[in-house]
Amino acid sequence: MTSKLVLVVEDDPGLREAVVDTMSLSEYQCIEADSAEQALVILNQRKVDMVVTDVQMGAMSGLTLLKNIKANWPQLPVLIMTAYATIDDAVQAMKDGACNYIAKPFAPQVLLNMIDQYMPLEKVEVNRPIAEDISSQKLLQLAEKVAQTDASVMILGPSGSGKEVLSRYIHDNSPRKEQPFIAINCAAIPENMLEATLFGYEKGAFTGALNACPGKFEQAQGGTILLDEITEMDLGLQAKILRVIQEREVERLGSRKIINLDVRVLATSNRQLKQVVAQGRFREDLYYRLNVFPLTWLPLSQRKGDIIPLTEAIVRKYCAGETVSVDAGARQKLLSYSWPGNVRELDNVIQRALILKSSAEICAQDLLIDEDDIIASSDATDDVASNEDNLGAELKQQEFQIILDALKACDGSRKDVAERLGISARTLRYKLAKMRESGIELPA
DSSP: OOOOEEEEEOSOHHHHHHHHHHHHTTTOEEEEESSHHHHHHHHHHSOOSEEEEESSOSSSOHHHHHHHHHHHOTTSOEEEEESSOOHHHHHHHHHTTOSEEEESSOOHHHHHHHHHHHSOOOOOOOSOOOOOSHHHHHHHHHHHHHHTSOOOEEEEOOTTSOHHHHHHHHHHTSTTTTSOEEEEETTTSOHHHHHHHHHEEOTTSSTTOOSOEEOHHHHTTTSEEEEETGGGSOHHHHHHHHHHHHHTEEOOBTOOOOEEOOOEEEEEESSOHHHHHHTTSSOHHHHHHHTTEEEEOOOGGGOGGGHHHHHHHHHHHHOTTOOOEEOHHHHHHHHHSOOTTHHHHHHHHHHHHHHHOSSSEEOGGGOOOOHHHHHHTSOOOHHHHHHHHHHHHHHHHHHHHHHHHHHHHTTTOHHHHHHHHTOOHHHHHHHHHHHHHTTOOOOO
């Protein structure tokens, strides 16, 4: 999913860090400001999708910042948070254009749901996904046919292959295209928060639930909901999802009121579904309910006809108004690489190349590709390749065990694990995804 950028304005470093950590649970990107004055400097320098600000700060208060934002960026949503929760402040903030008002202390889920509720919807491009390879063209033809129905669709494929892009394409070509498309990454939200996010909750349903909040199913009413990486969901919640899909109704947490649903369900997974079902980690009845019409994006390495067209599209995306070409040597290097990270990795490689290029043309030396994967994709002899594969498998298992040990030592904290191992949070997420694909159980 495309990350949204949230500006967090809070003069207390501890509270600011806590809010940013909470945002990361839903894969929001954050930029921090320790004062209203600094926030205005940032807003004049870059575009953000939402502002979350404290009220009581230094020389300029959050309410003054709010007025300034509405005067200069009237469409930018601003969420006010404060420990000084008075009716007068709340009313004034709403009058001045705040999208809502949240009183500290608050539960992380309450903040995330409020941000989800007021975050501007991403504009969905109606153009066809890049599909020049014959396998991709056949897949889109199937997607266009199933889009005209209300059948549940299970989209399979490795991480980064474009499963959400295909989901959006199905929605955009369906009779529901004018209605909401709501996507939720089931792997990115902790289990104890996922149920409330999906089904919604009433005021007082749990500690910190100061206001009622609709769930993702309600938000998708009349449209489509995408359950991204659904196989990462625990079995108990799978049973509840099954009931919602079967009965076409939902109850918020803390409520007995039944809400009838008119929602189409799409789901994605990067796992071998039949294998996960056989292992008892995914409900067989839910599998059959969702797998009415399965579609599979192949790994990028198996649809080489898409690589150069995708590259050209990525170049256009990041070079608006500038003409940049890709020379023959760079094209050959792109086509000979194995792309373990698929389209997402290709996007990263091209972004780096655009920074490094010394002319209006991307050359082979501008493409910084992981050396290990270059070796893996080279034309070595079968014997040498076999020896390298065996060694690589052993090293990978050792690496996975080190990560598992670190997860246990850090009580599952991804942030602490990344710091302990000296790697970035992004690298850790990538390695954890690879571990899941290998069938390794990860601690919560």
